[in-house]
Amino acid sequence: MSATAHAGFDWHPHFIALVDAIEASRLQGETTLCSLAAEQSEFIRFNAAQVRQIGTVSQGRLTVRLIAGARHAYSTLTLSGDRQADLAEVDEAVKVLRSALQDSHDDPHLLFDTTTWAQSLRRHGQLPDPAHLVATVTARAHGLDFVGFYAGGTIVRGFASSTGSRGWHQTDTFNFSWSLYDPSGRAIKTTYAGDQWSDAVFAGKLADAAARLPVLKxxxxxxxxxxxxxxxxxxxxxxxxxxxxxxxxxxxxxxxxxxxxxxxxxxxxxxxxxxxxxxxxxxxxxxxxxxxxxxxxxxxxxxxxxxxxxxxxxxxxxxxxxxxxxxxxxxxxxxxxxxxxxxxxxxxxxxxxxxxxxxxxxxxxxxxxxxxxxxxxxxxxxxxxxxxxxxxxxxxxxxxxxxxxxxxxxxxxxxxxxxxxxxxxxxxxxxxxxxxxxxxxxxxxxxxxx
Incomplete structure (x- = not known):
């Protein structure tokens, strides 16, 4: 994955600015549908209870659909987070889509919503700070052959149509899966996922798995x-x-x-x-x-x-x-x-x-x-x-x-x-x-x- 916008980037005003520009450029008889998929995520890979890979990804993709009658075309762009640069990209994308519609055929199965609605969900979670997570894992899993992968952060989905509909979905979640290995090659796999991290819950899950390691022998x-x-x-x-x-x-x-x-x-x-x-x-x-x-x-x-x-x-x-x-x-x-x-x-x-x-x-x-x-x-x-x-x-x-x-x-x-x-x-x-x-x-x- 390629990093784009900087850490802590607020995608909502950026998305709305792009949508406003796209809708302002519409010609008579055109409809636009815009969808955003973005994230700000931390990834940490563990091996032998030590960090083997760590990094942050901030990225966003915008999909623009242009519809005229029963003809439609779409383009997906990777956003930089720089407003002027992204505005120029979407302006060019709309022109290319408009040109593509001239050679398109009617789609007999095209159907999209033309009503106007608004929906917004913002669920803020309690996620572990990467430094804290690393310290917790290395301390709790000391002496264990612990192999795991953590992914956590903010995930965003957005939608806007030129009929006036607006949708926003933003949640903070984490997903942590790990295995405890025995020298025999057998292992016990455990997962911990949600939006409210707890050191106690993690420690309990790890202890339950460790208690079963003797069985693998x-x-x-x-x-x-x-x-x-x-x-x-x-x-x-x-x-x-x-x-x-x-x-x-x-x-x-x-x-x-x-x-x-x-x-x-x-x-x-x-x-x-x-x-x-x-x-x-x-x-x-x-x-x-x-x-x-x-x-x-x-x-x-x-x-x-x-x-x-x-x-x-x-x-x-x-x-x-x-x-x-x-x-x-x-x-x-x-x-x-x-x-x-x-x-x-x-x-x-x-x-x-x-x-x-x-x-x-x-x-x-x-x-x-x-x-x-x-x-x-x-x-x-x-x-x-x-x-x-x-x-x-x-x-x-x-x-x-x-x-x-x-x-x-x-x-x-x-x-x-x-x-x-x-x-x-x-x-x-x-x-x-x-x-x-x-x-x-x-x-x-x-x-x-x-």
Whole structure:
């Protein structure tokens, strides 16, 4: 990523100045839609409980869409933060877009919001100062083979249309994931994310992971393929639902083309356990409440009492298939997925397992049978064999292959009481927004294949 504006840069007045200039340059019959993605982030990489890489990134990207009738074109610019330089860039971009429209064809599926609205969310968090974080980690993790990656800071999303709509989403969040390694090469992975950093919470999570390190020194338990009683952590469930997201599990477009991984759920042929409730919940505040087509996003009930209720419908899908948009983004994937919890306290998870698997993480998850929502992947770190409510051995990595209709259906025994917020930890090109708030799952059976 390339650093642009200086540290502590206020993107809001800069964005408004650019938008005002763009809208002032419009010709009769033209509409402009402007979207901003910006951040001020700290990145720290640890190895052996010492800093191996540290840096600050301040960057912003502006996407300008020019629309005339049913023709449209867009351009994305990297902003410098220097107002005069950026004004010159956007002025040239609008001229290029106007020229491009002359050679464009009408888009039969073009749809954008023409109403006027205003929305602003500014959530200020309590993030650790980098120097303080480094001191805390090096002190707390002294003597441990601690490998981790911290990303935290302010993330901004902005929107403005020439119809008068204005949207602003600004949040302070952090995402810290780390692993404690044993000389055997096995490890325990832990994550800590949110908007209110606490040294005590970090220390508690680190201590819990360190307390399990002696188990990794034991001879790993070899399991034969078969179905095993198992607990899946919120992080493991996040891996499963994330795959359903990017394979169109909740997409109206994918459902309309019979390619959704949850096709049978949406047609009513299959259903999940009645305790399963899934909602695109914008109240989590981890994703912008508006999209790049100018629509205000709303909460969408996706699954209620185990049955499909609604899919996420973007503007283009609504226009093409005669549906009503519900403010979904163009990828029609949940960005604030929330699932209700159940009655299992975290303190009773091991006792509830009895004898079986404790699965902290799943890796390399993909779809093995789209029409039956079968997913495959690997167990890896923080997977243990439990006997009589106690962790007794690590498990060698094994492949699983099971259907979400079993995991969230026939095999679901209990849900944990307190769902956990798992933030999007993507940082390729820019820090991602969004996340899932999910409980852990106790399953009667989970299929390991090899």
């Amino acid at each position: 034991l001879a790993p338990r070899a399991l034969a393929p078969g179905r095993y009683r198992a607990y899946l952590s919120p992080q493991a469930l996040d891996e499963l639902l994330s795959v359903l997201n990017w394979t169109g599990g909740f997409s109206a477009r994918q459902q309309a083309t019979s390619s959704s991984t949850l096709y049978k759920l949406h047609t009513g042929e299959r259903q999940l356990d009645p305790r399963v409730h899934l909602t695109e919940d914008l109240a989590l505040g981890v994703a912008a409440g508006f999209n790049d087509d100018g629509y205000v996003r709303r909460n969408v009930t996706l699954v209620d009492a185990g049955r499909s209720v609604e899919q996420l419908t973007s503007a283009r899908t609504a226009r093409e298939y005669g549906l009503s948009t519900n403010g979904a983004t163009s990828d029609e994937a949940p960005s604030s997925l929330s699932m209700r919890g159940g009655d299992l306290p975290d303190s009773e998870i091991l006792a509830a397992i009895g004898t079986g698997l404790y699965i902290g993480n799943l890796w390399y998850v993909n779809v093995s049978d789209p029409m039956n929502a079968r997913l495959t992947g690997m167990t890896r770190f923080a997977t243990f064999w439990v006997e009589d409510g106690k962790i007794v051995a690590p498990i060698e990595a094994m492949r699983f292959d099971d259907s979400i209709y079993r995991i969230l259906g026939d095999e679901l025994e209990r849900l944990t009481q307190a769902p956990e917020l798992v933030l999007n930890d993507a940082s390729y090109g820019e820090r991602g927004t969004g996340g899932h708030k999910l409980p852990g799952l106790l399953l009667r059976g989970f299929a390991l294949t090899l």
